[in-house]
Amino acid sequence: MFKKQFFKIIFSFLIFSISAVVVAFCVFRAGYHLPAAIAGVSQNVNGWAWSDIVGWISFNNLSGGGSNNYGVHITDNQSGTEGNFSGYAWSDNIGWLSFNESDLGGCPAAPCRAWVDKITGQVKGWAKFLTTGEWLSLRGSNYGVSINKSTGVFSGWAWGDETAGWVSFNCEQTETGNRCPSANYKVQTSFSLNTPPRATNLNVAGSGFCSNPLYAFSWVFEDADIGDSQSAYQLQVDKEGTFTSFGPGEVNLSASSNVNNVSVVIAQNPNVNQLDYQSTKYYWRVKVWDSFSKESAWANGPSFTTPAHPYPLVDFTFKPSQIVKDQVIQFCSVEQDPVCPSNVSVCYGNNYPSCASANFQWVFPAGVQFVNGTNSASPNPAVKFSAVGKNQNVQLTISDDVGSCSKTKSLNVNLPLPKWKEVSPQ
Known part of the structure; x- marks a missing residue:
């Protein structure tokens, strides 16, 4: 009886399965x-x-x-x-x-x-x-x-x-x-299979401190999806590292761009989206978007500290303005009574604008003679040029507690005017 019932169930299931398939x-x-x-x-x-x-x-x-x-x-x-x-x-x-x-x-x-x-x-x-x-x-x-x-x-x-x-x-x-x-x-x-991109190899470097001081923030855009490229970025630079608000001296920049190197100016009295001096420690991060508007997670870059103040502003004058061979020429970079009336160069440390505590290094053409007790490390040297010629380079480098800057000028050295005396006609 049991065997008959079992085969009946099996047979019914097979008929159902076959019917369903058909x-x-x-x-x-x-x-x-x-x-x-x-x-x-x-x-x-x-x-x-x-x-x-x-x-x-x-x-x-x-x-x-x-x-x-x-x-x-x-x-x-x-x-x-x-x-x-x-x-x-x-x-x-x-x-x-x-x-x-x-x-x-x-x-x-x-x-x-x-x-x-x-x-x-x-x-x-x-x-x-x-x-x-x-x-x-x-x-x-x-x-x-x-x-x-x-x-x-x-x-x-x-x-x-x-x-x-x-x-x-x-x-x-x-x-x-x-x-x-x-x-x-x-x-x-409708689920997007587009994988989010990544910002990797984050780097920050300061440059141009003697002329156009700025910090360059860079990263590498990576995306596992073949053909995807960067379409936008957001860069944030914050003093506290909380990235909740951004005031003067802090950065919150966004742009629809494929660039991966953003330069930010550093200034003494910075606005928003500029950086501050004063040995300020900064934290920063970046986010990127791919060509299908898929955004990455935030990527944190290495923290960095700005200089205490700007680098020296180097300049110099000389007199007389027409340089003559074997004539004493007075060079001036800082105020020195009575030979140099004002500060031509500026230092931004504790003695601002004076560079009294800075180091000076002058480089003159070969054969120049220092006079009046001055030398290549004097703020305001006096020299004599021994060779006549055009485009003779003179360079001054000033170094203070944060860095060094240089200034080069090309000068012309002339022969002295001929001496003459009046004689009666013969």
Whole structure:
């Protein structure tokens, strides 16, 4: 009796399975008009997949598959390079297909979740038929589901073993050709597979302290998506490192630009988006956007400290203004009574504007003779030129507690005028 009942159950199940396959195949070949499986506001995957065993599998439905609001959804995970699946798909013949990680424990091979690699578009992992407890493998060694990174359209095959067999995610497959004229179906998503870019190799360097003082902030734009480039950046430089507000002497710059090197002026009385002297310690960070407006996380650069004050402003004069060979020429860079009436050079330290505590280094052409007790380290040397000629360079370097700056001038040295005396005609 038991044996007869057992074979009856088996026979009934086989008849049901065969009937389901035949009906599904006929529907598929007849070009059955699929009901809309549209994404709700909380799901971003929609459309239909097809199994020769269980028939249509709907990935989202608000109007075409009953009153239940269900769907499959993809969200970014913490890595930024993967998207995690969640939610449910529905088959009239087998019931719920879960993509929720909480339902996927004990899967045939870890990790027990479903996800998409945003760089390659490959879908990986598992989903589970809750009615039977059987698994849908989304990728194997010679098959798998993929998402087109440009269109969001799924393609490829998943394997549902005895429960669902091969599950097709698109009516046009390499293995079966284009079946879309008779059954136009596919699964698709509005989830962006564009991976976020990164700003790396952050560097800051000061330059031009003797002429155009500034700090250059640079970074390298990196994006795993082939062809993506930088479309915008935001640079923030802050004294406290909190980046919550920005006043004078702090920077908050944004621009739609592909440049990755931004120069910021340093000034004694800075405005917003300028830097301050006064040995100020700064913290800075940068964020970038790719060509599809995907933004990166903030990247922090190395902190830096500005000089206590500007570098020396170097200049000098000389008299007489017409230089003659073997004549004493007085050079002046700072005030010195009675030979030099004013400070031509300026130092910004404690004795501002005086450079009294600074070091001086003069470089004259070969053969110049220092006179009046002066030398190459004197602030205001007196010299005699021994050679006549044009474009003879004289350089002065002044060094104080923060740095050194130089000034070079090209001078002409002339012969003295001829001496003459008046004589009576013969």
